[in-house]
Amino acid sequence: MNERVEVRKTYKLFVGGAFPRSESGRTYEVLDFEGDFLANAAKASRKDGRDAVLAARKSFGAWSAATAYNRGQVLYRIAEVMEGRRDQFIADIASAEGVVGLDAPRIVDAAIDRWVWYAGWADKVAQVLGTTNPVAGPYFNFSIPEPTGVVVAVAPQASSLLGLVSVIAPIIVTGNACVVIASTERPLPAITLTEVLATSDVIGGVINVLTGDPAEIMPWLASHADVNALDLTGITDPALATELEIAAADTVKRVRRAAPDEDWHEPATLSRIRGFVETKTVWHPLGV
């Protein structure tokens, strides 16, 4: 019997649209839900974190200046490319999360549909969250939401794909750039997602994905002066969450607090979009 020897993949980080190894040269073992060896994943260092912030900041100008229509199309494109790799994601989810039967497809479908849901928001957020304001004077006055800037997010630990997508999509749809730390023990679906992102017209640097330990990387990013906001959704240790929130205060970062028990199959709301936008209000006199 001549069984083919499969070609295995090296799992790397996704920074600035490229796939580097960790500059530290470190990896860690990723096991499946039964505890068997799956792969070695890159163990990102604080330097990788800083590189990712740099890449995110570099992309922010172009991404936030892209038209809302364009950003919507890019998010929709991610859904399209994911759909094409549906089977791979189902296999990834099954081995990472141990979900059986129809649960794995259900999770993958929900993740793809979530991109579609958020894609549609790109050119509607300003209409729903913005408005003209009827000020008591001869002025035209309007408020619009604008992206906060560079957001560092910790993805949920358990829900390695649906949770991850549910965190990333609302951050980037309004024009933010993000650095996201994938589920530590279940990073492979995130890495498969980066291969989708790399081929989905997402500007390099808008989404940067690190694998490794948030407890090691996050303190450096929480105090990083070029980071505007933190999404601590996937932080499971309350002491670490508090420490990060304290560090965030040094530059008055916006913080979305930890939510380890969030049910990702619930319909999404505007809440996550709201958390990472700023309201800008512009006044101009009326006159002839």
Added chain:
Amino acid sequence: MTFEYAPAPESRAVVDIASSYGLFINGEFTSPVDGGSFKTVNPATEEVLSEIAIAGQADVDAAVSAARRAHSQAWGLMAGRDRAKYLFRIARLIQERSRELAVLETLDNGKPIRESRDVDLPLVAAHFFYYAGWADKLEHAGLGSNPRSIGVAAQVIPWNFPLLMLAWKIAPALAAGNTVVLKPAETTSLTALAFADICQQADLPPGVVNIITGAGDTGRMLVEHPGVDKVAFTGSTEVGKSIQRAVAGTNKRLTLELGGKAANIVFDDAPIDEAVEGIVNGIFFNQGHVCCAGSRLLIQESVAEEVLDSLKRRLGTLRLGDPLDKNTDIGAINSAEQLARITELVESGEQEGAERWSPECTLPDRGYWFAPTIFTSVTQAHRIAREEIFGPVLSVLTFRTPDEAIEKANNTPFGLSAGIWTEKGSRILWMANRLRAGVVWANTFNRFDPTSPFGGYKESGFGREGGIPGLAAYLQTDDEGQNS
């Protein structure tokens, strides 16, 4: 030719200041448990106006308990339409007593009566009127399903617009069904205590509004109190950061309105006379005690000389002196402490090589005063171009291209406000897009309205006051996770 102005002072007879004030807790004025007090002075004369109580831990506990009880037993259960009517009542009472409140504000704060009368008080009443109308329409604000109050709000406000900042804090909080414990700034407690009297006249249920006075310690006890669900602070970035640290690890919601270092950008096609009025209003309004003050003037190089000449000419006509005089443009600096801070920063400007200029200006013998000051030859590295001075001091820089103007305007950790002066509409919108600031005034400056959201990007804080975003800061819904 110089014009001599006859004095035109507003009468003080309309105010009745008690020799001492207690704390307003659960609808009544009470003495602080530990009995401490401090003197509040008129910064224009150093005359002692009254003795103000210092709230200690037991008083803060009592105020938070009163607010909790009022929330769970009265205000939180009340129909929105009834909350609305209380707020409309308060708005009307403020209008009825606006002259008294304006004079009191000017006496305690040092700002010109022209400003307290024509700007602060009308905006205070308007703010209550605007949010009163929201109280029974929360589900129409589009902020999520099942909008409801958060609970007890701890609110700490600054001394630059004492009653206006109180209105910005209390009106949306009450409209949304929260109860509040508010601490006014140490140097400007009097109008907040007068507001307590208005709450009594309005028959507001006891405990819905509690006013506790004191200094930084009282404020710290209040925001750190475990019985508080929401913290709102307006003040310095330094204190704001310490509050953000203090609420870390709690479920308290937080909004911060902090410092600024706004760029006021004048292009070569701007109408110079209008721009100069805007520059003056931008930095000398309220003695520059304005977080959104246009403290960095960026002039396009080709018109720099012309604008500066015109600006200096205009400054020569500003009248500094008795804040109660209806002709006064520039009043007193709010405190000796603030005067020292302004003086120190201005000295650093000279030491670092910037050129200082002030019009001829006689300062009164008593009180705290600072002449309007302009610095030229300022670089972006100078402290006077980077730090918030919070005084009548303008730093002037120049630029050549719109890109350079944006680069310089955004080169600050702050992001509260910005100004643009140009006749070209497309340039206004191009600039407004790129300025990282929460409020952008184009061909105007320092305009405020209750319908218009106010608040900053970056280290100028987060959350908005005014408009629908201002309401969102005091509501929770079924749709949201925890944004601090």
